[in-house]
């Protein structure tokens with residue numbers, strides 16, 4: 126779009142005065158975004174940085190130093206000979222006075238690295254968007270054409286653009302950066318609210334919208350960007366006492382969603398979430414796994430108790446209905462097939478094979494006979510036979526998938542259908 130208004134003309138001129146990224150800035154971004162790697166098979170490998178072969182006998186604990194370029198590399202086991210890593214977004218925020226306007230500009234650069242065996246890596250950096258916020262509140266977009274989620278398609282030249290609706294999505298030129306440049310400048314009123322170059326996973330606009338809330342401002346000032354970007358306000362409110370303790374202890378939260386799960390588990394277990402012993406564990410992952418496991422066991426225990434209660438209630442009726450089949454036994458080779466003989470056996474069968482023969486109350490089906498095919502007394506597949514037409518209605522193994530013995534099981538049952546018919550009519 127051609128610049129039309131006075132401010133649009135100012136932006137399109139001012140944008141031409143902005144410098145390219147310096148070597149230092151590019152290095153800073155690359156160090157944050159990219160891990161240096163070697164792709165290896167058992168016998169050979171190459172350095173993704175310079176493309177040269179590496180000596181696989183020199184690999185120690187999945188690491189190696191490239192003899193050609195000297196980079197320390199992490200080993201990835203793969204046969205791939207080419208690949209890419211990206212898109213990462215690097216933001217540079219700066220203040221600019223131009224033509225009587227006071228601008229806060231946020232520029233976003235897309236970083237992608239291409240790799241190919243035998244060639245030096247190819248780093249491509251592409252400026253994709255600039256958001257110009259004027260002191261009076263006016264906002265001008267100078268950008269490539271961006272389609273798709275968070276800049277996944279950036280096309281065309283940088284020019285003045287409009288927000289707009291096209292089809293079912295809103296065009297969004299406000300890409301969320303992965304990292305802000307260490308030299309970024311922000312308006313003093315933003316700095317006061319805790320918005321700085323340390324900001325992560327948030328657009329400037331997103332950050333400004335968040336800090337209108339006082340708890341969010343406190344988190345922003347303490348540098349808890351991951352929490353702000355990841356948690357909703359309800360979680361922030363719910364776990365505010367825990368977050369306050371984290372801030373007091375300068376506790377670092379790298380993985381906000383796992384940390385939220387940990388707090389929820391602690392709350393479920395009635396642990397004191399005002400106590401740093403619980404909310405600031407030294408090894409967060411280990412604490413998470415430990416307490417989640419505890420919660421699972423309690424939930425599982427409760428569920429099992431309920432199931433057993435149900436089985437107690439339902440079992441007499443089931444036995445009365447189906448006990449005439451209990452003598453049935455089919456065998457071929459290692460496979461033994463016999464009916465489930467109690468509701469407790471339905472419960473066990475469903476647990477072992479992770480399907481819903483118990484939860485779906487198959488023991489209550491008057492015109493169904495449920496058989497269990499076993500090897501060494503371990504359930505392999507469960508078979509439902511219709512007592513109306515003496516056909517197999519379904520036969521499934523682990524997680525409702527046919528087992529590798531499926532065909533044998535089905536033919537063994539089919540070949541003995543007469544036996545079942547006889548028992549039913551006796």
Ligand SMILES: [Zn+2]
Pocket residue numbers: 172173174175176177191192193194195196
């Ligand atoms: Zn190398």
